[in-house]
Amino acid sequence: MSELIPTIIAKYNYWIYITLMMIGLYAMIAKNNLVKKIVGMNIFQTAIILYYVSIGVKKGATIPISTGGHGAAHEAVHAADYLNPLPHVLMLTAIVVGVATLGVALALCLRIYSRYNTLEEDEILAQIRKK
Amino acid sequence: MLNKNEEKNLHNNQPETAPKNQSSFYFFPFLITFIVMFGIWMLLSGKFDPFHLSLGFISCAIVAFLSSDLLFPSPILKGKLTVFLRWLCYLPWLTIELYKANIHLVYLSLHPRMMDLIDPRIIKFKSTLDSELGLVTFANSITLTPGTITVNVSSDGDFKVHAIDKACADSLPGEMEIKIAKVFRKV
Amino acid sequence: MDIFVCILLFSGLFFLTAGSIGILRFPDFYSRLHPAGKLDTLGTLLAMLGLALFNLHHFSLGALLTSLKIMLIIIFVFVASPTATHAIVDAGVRAGLAPWTKGEKRR
Amino acid sequence: MKIIGLIITIITGAFLVYAAIDFPAWSDPNSPASTYLSPYFIENSMKDTSVPNYVTSLLADYRGFDTMFETTVIFTAGLVCFILLRISGGKEPETSHYRHVLTGVTVTLKKGHKIPESEDFERIDDLWTPPDLIIKTSCRLMIPFIQLFGLYVIAHGHSSPGGGFQGGVILGASIILLAISHDLRTALEKMREKVVAILCPIGVSIYAGTGTLCLLLGVNFLDYSALASVLHVDPIAARSHGIFMVEIGVGIAVMTTMIWIYNNISSAGKYNQGL
Amino acid sequence: MDNIFLYSSLYLAFLMVLSLYRAIAGPTVLDRMIGVNAIGSKTTVMLILIGLLYHRVDMFVDICLAYAMLNFIAVLAASRYFHKRKGLSDEI
Amino acid sequence: MFWQIDLAILTLVVVTAVASIMVKDLLGAAILFGAYSFLMCLLWSIMGAVDVAFTEASVGAGVSSVFFVAAVFRTSRRTKD
Amino acid sequence: METITSIKPLLAVLVSLLVTPMLVSSRNPNVREGWTFVAAIIKLAIVASMVPAILQGTEIVYTVAEVFPGVAIKFKVDAFGMLFALVSSSLWIVTTIYSIGYMRGLNEHSQTRYFCFFAIALSATVGVAFSANLFTLYLFYEMLSFATYPLVAHHQDREARSSGRKYLLYIVGASIGLVLPAMMICYNLTGTLEFSKQGIFTGTEPNATMLVLLLMLVLGFAKAGIMPFHSWLPAAMVAPTPVSALLHAVAVVKVGAFSVLRVLTGVFGIDLLARLNLGTVICYIAAFTVITASLIALSQDGLKRRLAFSTIGQLSYIVLGVALLSPKGMIGGMTHIAMHAFGKITLFFCAGAIFVATGKKNISEMVGIGRRMPITMVAFFIGSLSVIGLPPTGGFFSKWYLVQGTIQADQWPMLVVLLSSSLLNAAYFFPIVYKAFFCTPEEAMFENRIEEAPIWCVVPLVVTAAGSIALFFYPTLFLKLAELATR
Amino acid sequence: MSQQYPAILVIVPLLSAFAISIAGWVNKRLCFPIIVTALSVVVYASIGLLLTVLEKGVVIYHLGGWPPPVGIAYYVDHLNGLVLVVVASVALLNVIAAKKSIEQEFPDKAAPFYTLYILMVTGLLGIVVTGDAFNLYVLLEIAALTGYGLLAMGEERAQLSSLNYLYMGTIGACFYLLGVGYLYIVTGSLNMMDIARLLPPLYQSKAVLAAFIICMVGVWLKMAFFPLHSWLPNAYTHATSAASSLIAPLVTKVMVYVMIRLILTIFTPEFAFATMALNNVVVWLAVIAIVMGAILALAERNLKKMLTFIIVAEVGYMVGGAWLGNRAGMTGAILHIVNDALMTLCVFLVVGNIVYKVKGYAFEDLQGLFRKMPFTMGAFVVGAMSIIGVPPTCGFFSKWYLILGALQAGHYGFVAALIFSSLVSVVLFFRIFEICYYEPFSDHHGHDHPPEPMDEAPLLMVVPLLIVAVILILVGLYTGDIVNHIIKFAIPEGLV
Known part of the structure; x- marks a missing residue:
């Protein structure tokens, strides 16, 4: 028990990312509405982004932009002073991919709606089966 | 529809x-x-x-x-600068009004028997302002000041306002309209 | 200076608090917009003003510009907030929401 | 389904929790992620590319290849929305509506008829509602500033947060705001469909083209230092400029894609009255 | 001063909880919009506070501005929904 | 990185996420999802990831919510869950 | 043993395959059948040209491509393969003539398809005959299975389709389900699949494995018709008679028997089988098949069905002969491939000719047919003599050797089986012939007027009947080949 | 120029995609020449790369001039050299064959279609060639997004199935991303080789274990491995023929490649097979996949859907083969990537031709096709034989290696499953042959149908198809060379 609490606190971000991810996953599996699933999908993606960003955090470091500005190229830079920029870069990509997926998914929803006039998966399937 | x-x-x-x-x-x-x-x-x-x-x-x-x-939707620029300067002068007054209105609202919000104090209503009145910007400024000012929110404005100057209590409703159009009319009067 | 900043910041926070409470307490959608539209605007305004002032502590051109940028945000909020409030209330009217009148139950 | 979902979720979650026990503690400065590769970027970014924002240099140079594909992903999304939703022209609707601007009278015409070109009438759709005066006016005043801000973000990606993506999105959002506050037709007059559709690949091509230019100049793909000979600057500055060119390409692509997707989704491909 | 900012931020987070209650509880979509809008205005302040905490406020101002703009656009878009689709039959 | 704020916002984020998938109205879900994204943006700026925060503010929160609303506008708000 | 590398085996295989485009593209039936003839004759010529070399004891080898380490698509012509190839390619010519008569006589549809797949089937048959390893054999075996499917289901009606399905199910099911894994296991155990006299196994493998492998391989080549994998053959009799004749008396079923023999001699090796006493197992399975099939044949009324069950029984002779593991028995088994082929093809030709001329399929409807079609029925008589194994037909020699083999191997029960089955053979063939010729005029179902089938049908059956008799007097070629193979 | 091949491989299709997109607004007739030229260049470059690899060994290309752990690098070794050639040539052959049907099915959206098509090829090529774990994710998303678009362009149900694919695909990609994140948190690197170098001391870490499992689950989702396969059949069935004949041969195969790359390069076989000890579970899953795929295919009365279930079974082959944990099985899996891509292409092109002419692919639409479209159906027979696994065609040889691997691993269940699925394929395909071979039953109607005249698909569609059919046999005959000269070197020495 005495070890458990520090573990929980030291990795709070990781627990939350798992929670969020599971919320998203649950929504994607269990929800019946297509748009709801998309919401779940986005939560799922953001959870992963949260995870990555949490990797990049460093105690006592500042944001990954040089304080020196353009001119001060040759001052010594201490890596420990700055946050790890790599996960940030990766996550920029992930966010953009997320919005791209979102756009495509919504476009598909629109097409489906115009065809079946509903967004509930079971109703759509019932319509398909009837044919 | x-x-x-x-x-x-x-x-x-x-x-x-x-x-x-x-x-x-x-x-x-x-x-x-x-x-x-x-x-x-x-x-x-x-x-x-x-x-x-x-x-x-x-x-x-x-x-x-x-x-x-x-x-600049229309190419005629005559007097725009003056209007702009006057508009800037109007802002401090508005800020003070905003401050006053907010004190009132804070009082309402935090009052334990708030439900008895308020008496929401929608009122209508016609403004004499004729310029589009003037109307918008007026509408936004109404929204920002005492207990009133603009619901709808037509380009003719018909206002529909939601007021939180009677006092607020009565204060319209009031001083504000005059001030704004001054700002947007023709040069 | 710090005290002045603190006063501004805290009064801003105070208005924001009142706004939040107001949003919770007011009985219907229209009346809730009053605290949301006004108190939040003013609260933001004051708090930001304080922060902009604080930023001028170590005065330099960069700091001044930053403070001016914060002022820019203030102006933006000043224009955008009533517009957003109006948009929401307009939506309520179009949605056919009847305003609460005295004596009704809280909605 | 709900129970199955719950079970799957719980199992997965438990597994992930189990795995997370072995992680280095959060915000530990000595974790491998913070000590292995990232110091290189932090310490050498200025030397290699003279870009103070490490994220930007990493994004557009060290891992520029990723970013190129990221932009392509955006472009793809736009294209997919287009291909899925856009109802291609040629089919005239049964009835068309015109509104007399001064009186507000709506004229409904059967197929085939047309109103002579004039200032007084504007084409509207059956879902038409008048734009709100306050929203319209305040947005009209805001949009230029938002656009300027977007351009500023693109231009200052080197030294402050932001860059092509963010600026591009803000630029796109400004046009979307125009469409929201007025209507889609107005926005389309600003940014025609064809312009959007052509600018978008051009934006990505600027990125890929910069890389190809480097390749043609005899070094590896996306190695901006080759641009030194073209721009007459030293290789480090050339990298900085290369990054800048790339950011512009990204900005254009992202802006147009956002508009493209919005146009298609909000009008369901009909390009009439939008949201 | 940092401590003041830190606790102010925490306080703002607490205020967000209050606004979030409105956003979650409803009862109408419009109430949710009010709640979200209120969260947005608090967030702008908080972003600046964080910038000050990092001592890099110049970097955060841009985000703050963009945030304010896009929050505005999002709220506007949501309210425009009712502009075109009046009420409809389902819950509003 | 300020763990106190981080903690508070993380909790809020979870609440918002749950709310946005539980709410029985798609427009409400879209709005709450917007709030979720904005909170995420805040979270990232707390963690010092300014560029990610910027991108999330513009892409994730702003444009995504607009897309959502547009899509809901073109389809239906009705949902059974 | 000397080996020669020559492309001839490949050519012999490819000839009929390459002619198919010509068949498909030719619009005129005469041209088409002309091509078939040309191919058949070239094929026979190529095969025959290799005979002298084989008779001198050399082997002809050709490797096409190595597909796995140690496994190649490779041809090897040895005496046994040559025997089989010779029989099938020479009978192809005869069958082609017969096909023309039969198909045109009945005005059948889709003749182009028929001739095409016939040609492909022949390619595959020769390929099996010449294959140098189990893999190549399997390749051509599968090819043959698929190529004969359209021939079996040629009539396209319900019955033909269901028979076709049954055919595929048995043949392909057994080959993929049993042969393929068995082959893989062999390869996994030994690293090679090349046929060789002493077998590919080292002999150290566990007995149970060997037994399972043997059963998988022997039963897996279901074309050999060993029970319980036999029932496709009667079903396949819905095919046009030339198909039944060549394929189900010569090519296909013999391919099965040939493959089994190859497996027994080339993969396991006689010595190993003898040492492990596995031959007896096969013997008993084959003997069971022989007796059962003959008994079933007795009760069949459909002429072709009776012939089919007869074939099942006769095929097991071949397997039985080799499984005796005695040299005489092996010679008998191998020559039986040729002898039975000539005999049985004659019988099928006759059945077809009867069908073409009268439209009758059942034995009970053939009373007195000898008066109407004397030539056909005489040929039928000769054919049945050959199958029973009575002189003066070639069938006598193979049976003679088989009997000697049983004695040599000390397998007395098998001798009994052989003799009793010969009696049964006689019992199901002679009544037909007897009823055809010797019946009272009241019983006769046909008018007393000679009306043979078309000349194209009659000539082949006369030729093959004559061939059967000729083999009694000149059996040396086949005997020599069989002796070479057993050496 | 030859040292720039890895870049050209991706850049040329990418740039041509934009060119096509623009050309679509200017002059539509330019699109097809551009795409064919670009893909030809790609094929040329990929073959050149493979030859270079065969000659000199692994080719490493530093993008942006940054050396590997810092920047992104491309690694081309024997494994992906082979897959590259397959991907490129399948794409080229398919686009030529699909031109007519694209023009028929969506005349006004041909240009965006071509753009998506070539972007997808770019994504797939990139996935195959990249040496960076995160770069792979981005490319995965490109391939996936284009895939959703292409698949959704089909008939009515296509959108729903495509949306389902999108959900599953996103989860899969996210899992993969998460796995990469787990690797990153323990190693701090993203480069595959670098990770492989850093990992061995960490093999006991739970995070690495989780990373492996999560990556695998993600990739399995993407490739429709058995319990996660539900999206595939509908998505592929309802798509247009031009799209499905690109996606069906390539996507699942490329994902199998990714899996093999993960096993062989990032987490070395020692970890995957020895430390994890999951072999048996996965192979049994593969067995179930094969059996279920076969059984579900039996239940279908629709050619295209049946083929999709066969794909599910084939995925089982490859996954099972790779997880047998020995050299023969791995060889079989890699060989099957090549073979399955080709044979799936073959049968899907046939479906495309049938749809072009007959406008349907339910079983009842297929009657009398052999007479009507002899060349198409001839190629179909070859493709079917290959799927069944009849010797001269290539399908047999990969099956051979798979069975051999299973025997060596002592996994008889897998052998049985392979045999079973072959038998089921026989039933499946001969059922179709029966229908299209014979004219309709004449015993009900009494009157004879006049034989339908030959009505073959256009030459542009038939010629690529026949080429594929010939390639199927050629690859079969030259399997020995492929295995001995390429695949042998693709598998690390450690795997016996």
């Missing part, structure tokens, strides 16, 4: 200066937009080396080219 009566009503309320003729290009609006934009650019950028300035130049030109007709 629309209720028939309402549709007619709404249609009659139309402002006349919907941005049209996007293709036409006027030089003076362009220039003024450009200058305003460049000012903002310098503020935002904070870098005054040639590289960034030239970037700013290009950016401002792009924005001015794209959107000068949004900032």
Whole structure:
């Protein structure tokens, strides 16, 4: 028990990312509405982004932009002073991919709606089966 | 979609200066937009080396080219500057009004028997303002000040306002309209 | 200076608090918009003003510009907030929401 | 389904929790992620590319290849929305509506008839509602500033947060705001469909083209230092400029894609009255 | 001063909880919009506070501005929904 | 990185996420999802990931919510869950 | 043993395959059948040209491509393969003539398809005959299975389709389900699949494995018709008679028997089988098949069905002969491939000719047919003599050797089986012939007027009947080949 | 120029995609020449790369001039050299064959279609060639997004199935991303080789274990491995023929490649097979996949859907083969990537031709096709034989290696499953042959149908198809060379 609490606190971000991810996953599996699933999908993606960003955090470091500005190229830079920029870069990509997926998914929803006039998966399937 | 009566009503309320003729290009609006934009650019950028300035130049030109007709829907610029200056002078007064109104609202919010104090209602009145910007300023000012929110404005100056209690409702149009009318009066 | 900043900041926070409480307590959608539209605007305004002032502590051109940028945000909020409030209330009217009148139950 | 979902979720979650026990503690400065590769970027970014924002240099140079594909992903999304939703022209609707601007009278015409070109009438759709005066006016005043801000963000990606993506999105959002506050037709007059559709690939091509230019100049793909000979600057500055060119390409692509997707979704491909 | 900012931020987070209650509880969509809008205005302040905490406020101002703009656009878009689709039959 | 704020916002984020998938109205879900994204943006700026925060503010929160609303506008708000 | 590398085996295989485009593209039936003839004759010529070399004891080898380490698509012509190839390619010519008569006589549809797949089937048959390893054999075996499917289901009606399905199910099911894994296991155990006299196994493998492998391989080549994998053959009799004749008396079923023999001699090796006493197992399975099939044949009324069950029984002779593991028995088994082929093809030709001329399929409807079609029925008589194994037909020699083999191997029960089955053979063939010729005029179902089938049908059956008799007097070629193979 | 091949491989299709997109607004007739030229260049470059690899060994290309752990690098070794050639040539052959049907099905959206098509090819090529774990994710998303678009362009149900694919695909990609994140948190690197170098001391870490499992689950989702396969059949069935004949041969195969790359390169076989000890579970899953795929295919009365279930079974082959944990099985899996891509292409092109002419692919639409479209159906027979696994065609040889691997691993269940699925394929395909071979039953109607005249698909569609059919046999005959000269070197020495 005495070890458990520090573990929980030291990795709070990781627990939350798992929670969020599971919320998203649950929504994607269990929800019946297509748009709801998309919401779940986005939560799922953001959870992963949260995870990555949490990797990049460093105690006592500042944001990954040089304080020196353009001119001060040759001052010594201490890596420990700055946050790890790599996960940030990766996550920029992930966010953009997320919005791209979102756009495509919504476009598909629109097409489906115009065809079946509903967004509930079971109703759509019932319509398909009837044919 | 629309209720028939309402549709007619709404249609009659139309402002006349919907941005049209996007293709036409006027030089003076362009220039003024450009200058305003460049000012903002310098503020935002904070870098005054040639590289960034030239970037700013290009950016401002792009924005001015794209959107000068949004900032200045009509090419007639006479008196706009005066109006703008007067509008700036109006702002401090508005801030004070805002402050006063908020004190009242805080009182309402935090009062334990708030439900008894308030008496919401929707009132209608007609404003004498005729310029579009004037109407919008007035509407936004109403929204920001004592217990009132503009629900709807027509281009003729018909206001529909939601007021939180009777006192607030009674204070309209009041002093504010006069002040704004002063700002937007013809030069 | 710090005290002045603190006063501004805290009064801003105070208005924001009142706004939040107001949003919770007012009985219907229209009346809730009052605290949301006004108190939040003012609260933001004051708090930001304080922060902009604080930023001028170590005065330099950069700091001044930053403070001016914060002022820019203030102006933006000043224009955008009533517009957003209006948009929401307009939506309520179009949605056909009847305003609460005295004596009704809280909605 | 709900129970199955719950079970799957719980199992997965438990597994992930189990795995997370072995992680280095959060915000530990000595974790491998913070000590292995990232110091290189932090310490050498200025030397290699003279870009103070490490994220930007990493994004557009060290891992520029990723970013190129990221932009392509955006472009793809736009294209997919287009291909899925856009109802291609040629089919005239049964009835068309025109509104007399001064009186607000709506004229409905059967197929085939047309109103002579004039200032007084504007084409509207059956879902038409008048734009709100306050929203319209305040947005009209805001849009140029938003656009300027977007351009500023693109231009200053080197030294402050932001860059092509963010600026591009803000630029796109300004046009979307125009469409929201006025209507889609107005926005389309600003940014025609064809312009959007052509600018978008051009934006990505600027990125890929910069890389190809480097390749043609005899070094590896996306190695901006080759641009030194073209721009007459030293290789480090050339990298900085290369990054800048790339950011512009990204900005254009992202802006147009956002507009493209919005146009298609909000009008369901009909390009009439939008949201 | 940092401590003041830190606790102010925490306080703002607490205020967000209050606004979030409105956003979650409803009862109408419009109430949710009010709640979200209120969260947005608090967030702008908080972003600046964080910038000050990092001592890099110049970097955060841009985000703050963009945030304010896009929050505005999002709220506007949501309210425009009712502009075109009046009420409809389902819950509002 | 300020763990106190981080903690508070993380909790809020979870609440918002749950709310946005539980709410029985798609427009409400879209709005709450917007709030979720904005909170995420805040979270990232707290963690010092300014560029990610910027991108999330513009892409994730702003444009995504607009897309959502547009899609809901073109389809239906009705949902059974 | 000397080996020669020559492309001839490949050519012999490819000839009929390459002619198919010509068949498909030719619009005129005469041209088409002309091509078939040309191919058949070239094929026979190529095969025959290799005979002298084989008779001198050399082997002809050709490797096409190595597909796995140690496994190649490779041809090897040895005496046994040559025997089989010779029989099938020479009978192809005869069958082609017969096909023309039969198909045109009945005005059948889709004749182009028929001739095409016939040609492909022949390619595959020769390929099996010449294959140098189990893999190549399997390849051509599968090819044959698929190529004969359209022939079996040629009539396209319900019955033909269901028979076709049954055919595929048995043949392909057994080959993929049993042969393929068995082959893989062999390869996994030994690393090679090459046929060789002493077998590919080292002999150290566990007995149970060997037994399972043996059963998988022997039963897996279901074309050999060993029970319980036999029932496709009667079903396949819905095919046009030339198909039944060549394929189900010569090519296909003999391919099965040939493959089994190859497996027994080339993969396991006689010595190993003898040492492990596995031959007896096969013997008993084959003997069971022989007796059962003959008994079933007795009760069949459909002429072709009776012939089919007869074939099942006769095929097991071949397997039985080799499984005796005695040299004489092996010679008997191998020559039986040729002898039975000539005999049985004659019988099928006759059945077809009867069908073409009268439309009758059942034995009970053939009373007195000898008066109407004397030539056909005489040929039928000769054919049945050959199958029973009575002189003066070639069948006598193979049976003679088989009997000697049983004695040599000390397998007395098998001798009994052989003799009793010969009796049964006689019992199901002679009544037909007897009823055809010797019946009272009241019983006769046909008018007393000679009306043979078309000349194209009659000539082949006369030729093959004559061949059967000729083999009694000149059996040396086949005997020599069989002796070479057992050496 | 030859040292730039890895870049050209991706850049040329990418740039041509934009060119096509623009050309679509200017002059539509330019699109097809551009795409064919670009893909030809790609094929040329990929073959050149493979030859270079065969000659000199692994080719490493530093993008942006940054050396590997810092920047992104491309690694081309024997494994992906082979897959590259397959991907490129399948794409080229398919686009030529699909031109007519694209023009028929969506005349006004041909240009965006071509753009998506070539972007997808770019994504797939990139996935195959990249040496960076995160770069792979981005490319995965490109391939996936284009895939959603292409698949959704089909008939009515296509959108729903495509949306389901999108959900599953996103989860899969996210899992993969998460796995990469787990690797990153323990190693701090993203480069595959670098990770492989850093990992061995960490093999006991739970995070690495989780990373492996999560990556695998993600990739399995993407490739429709058995319990996660539900999206595939509908998505592929309802798509247009031009799209499905690109996606069906390539996507699942490329994902199998990714899996093999993960096993062989990032987490070395020692970890995957020895430390994890999951072999048996996965192979049994593969067995179930094969059996279920076969059984579900039996239940279908629709050619295209049946083929999709066969794909599910084939995925089982490859996954099972790779997880047998020995050299023969791995060889079989890699060989099957090549073979399955080709044979799936073959049968899907046939479906495309049938749809072009007959406008349907339910079983009842297929009657009398052999007479009507002899060349198409001839190629179909070859493709079917290959799927069944009849010797001269290539399908047999990969099956051979798979069975051999299973025997060596002592996994008889897998052998049985392979045999079973072959038998089921026989039933499946001969059922179809029966229908299209014979004219309709004449015993009900009494009157004879006049034989339908030959009505073959256009030459542009038939010629690529026949080429594929010939390639199927050629690859079969030259399997020995492929295995001995390429695949042998693709598998690390450690795997016996």
